[in-house]
Amino acid sequence: xxxxxxxxxxxxxxxxxxxxxxxxxxxxxxxxxxxxxxxxxxxxxxxxxxxxxxxxxxxxxxxxxxxxxxxxxxxxxxxxxxxxxxxxxxxxxxxxxxxxxxxxxxxxxxxxxxxxxxxxxxxxxxxxxxxxxxxxxxxxxxxxxxxxxxxxxxxxxxxxxxxxxxxxxxxxxxxxxxxxxxxxxxxxxxxxxxxxxxxxxxxxxx
Amino acid sequence: xxxxxxxxxxxxxxxxxxxxxxxxxxxxxxxxxxxxxxxxxxxxxxxxxxxxxxxxxxxxxxxxxxxxxxxxxxxxxxxxxxxxxxxxxxxxxxxxxxxxxxxxxxxxxxxxxxxxxxxxxxxxxxxxxxxxxxxxxxxxxxxxxxxxxxxxxxxxxxxxx
Numbered sequence: 027x028x029x030x031x032x033x034x035x036x037x038x039x040x041x042x043x044x045x046x047x048x049x050x051x052x053x054x055x056x057x058x059x060x061x062x063x064x065x066x067x068x069x070x071x072x073x074x075x076x077x078x079x080x081x082x083x084x085x086x087x088x089x090x091x092x093x094x095x096x097x098x099x100x101x102x103x104x105x106x107x108x109x110x111x112x113x114x115x116x117x118x119x120x121x122x123x124x125x126x127x128x129x130x131x132x133x134x135x136x137x138x139x140x141x142x143x144x145x146x147x148x149x150x151x152x153x154x155x156x157x158x159x160x161x162x163x164x165x166x167x168x169x170x171x172x173x174x175x176x177x178x179x180x181x182x183x184x185x186x187x188x189x190x191x192x193x194x195x196x197x198x199x200x201x202x203x204x205x206x207x208x209x210x211x212x213x214x215x216x217x218x219x220x221x222x223x224x225x226x227x228x229x230x231x232x
Numbered sequence: 233x234x235x236x237x238x239x240x241x242x243x244x245x246x247x248x249x250x251x252x253x254x255x256x257x258x259x260x261x262x263x264x265x266x267x268x269x270x271x272x273x274x275x276x277x278x279x280x281x282x283x284x285x286x287x288x289x290x291x292x293x294x295x296x297x298x299x300x301x302x303x304x305x306x307x308x309x310x311x312x313x314x315x316x317x318x319x320x321x322x323x324x325x326x327x328x329x330x331x332x333x334x335x336x337x338x339x340x341x342x343x344x345x346x347x348x349x350x351x352x353x354x355x356x357x358x359x360x361x362x363x364x365x366x367x368x369x370x371x372x373x374x375x376x377x378x379x380x381x382x383x384x385x386x387x388x389x390x391x392x393x
Contacts, residue, residue, distance in 0.1 A: 028384075028388075029384055029388060031377075031380060034380065034383075034384055035351075035352055035380075037387075037391070038333070038352045038383070039352060039353070040322075040323050040326065041320040041321065041322055041323070041326070041330050041333060042250070042320065042321045043250040043251055043253060043254035043319055043320060043321075043353050044250065044253065044254075044263075044319050044320070044321055045249065045250050045253075046245075046249040046250060046252075046253040046267060046270050046271075047267055047271075049242065049245050049249075049271065049274055049275070049278075197280075200278075201278075201279045201280075204275070204278070204279075
């Protein structure tokens with residue numbers, strides 16, 4: 027007996043497409059090109075370099091900031107007053123009052139640990155500085171955006187949540203953090219997910 | 233239609249990611265590259281607002297298609313050799329037919345394969361699939377029937393065993 031079209035479609039649908047991996051930046055393939063494009067854009071801008079200043083928020087490793095100098099009025103070089111911009115992308119501070127778990131508390135069934143007692147912040151091996159939104163620059167908006175992130179077993183940032191928001195700057199912070207990559211954290215030889223807090227300090231200089 | 237917020241993008245990924253991945257694999261025959269294509273499309277949406285005219289799902293299929301074809305143009309030498317296109321999970325006992333199905337799909341012309349993926353695994357009507365591909369609905373329907381007939385011809389003997 028011949029299959030009718032609808033019967034055959036139902037038969038085909040028994041074969042389910044494989045699930046895609048979690049949505050997160052990865053280090054290979056097309057995404058590397060995208061990340062490279064971001065970096066090239068950043069270094070192609072006129073740049074000034076500033077002394078790294080520890081942030082007041084307790085950033086433990088203020089990244090030596092590369093500082094795109096940007097026009098405060100229209101975003102184009104060569105006209106208007108010029109300002110320096112510092113974006114400190116720090117990492118690894120604990121938010122007070124969180125339910126941090128130490129590495130010793132983690133079990134095989136609990137594959138996520140939190141940076142804190144007994145768990146060192148993982149080493150960031152790919153850093154992408156946030157792009158300071160031109161509108162925020164023009165409006166003189168600066169401050170600290172704090173994100174809770176989860177680093178996957180492969181070292182990519184797989185979840186993020188804003189815990190201290192500056193609406194005009196949140197997206198820029200998220201976009202950068204999602205491109206960061208860390209060395210995988212091992213617990214008893216097995217890679218685990220890591221929760222931590224990161225701060226992004228947007229500062230207009232000059 | 234406007235732009236999507238981040239939660240909407242993530243929801244679309246959860247609901248339609250598997251079908252979109254299947255669609256990308258049907259175009260590229262390469263799962264790893266297709267995963268990259270899918271990520272690129274969604275990360276672009278997460279990274280900056282994109283104005284979408286029409287249904288977001290149609291936009292996503294078009295975006296996956298365009299990105300996949302761009303990728304394929306850049307990888308033309310490798311594309312012909314790629315064979316790691318495993319993208320369908322077979323029910324127990326139907327593994328052999330699953331392999332034959334993927335093989336049969338690979339042998340279809342691109343335009344027939346993509347409409348079958350949109351209709352069967354993307355659960356689209358002919359009108360929706362046609363809108364996503366930018367072709368007339370009648371064309372979509374005829375491509376589908378040609379492709380489906382070839383699949384039936386190939387699989388029916390196996391299913392009767």
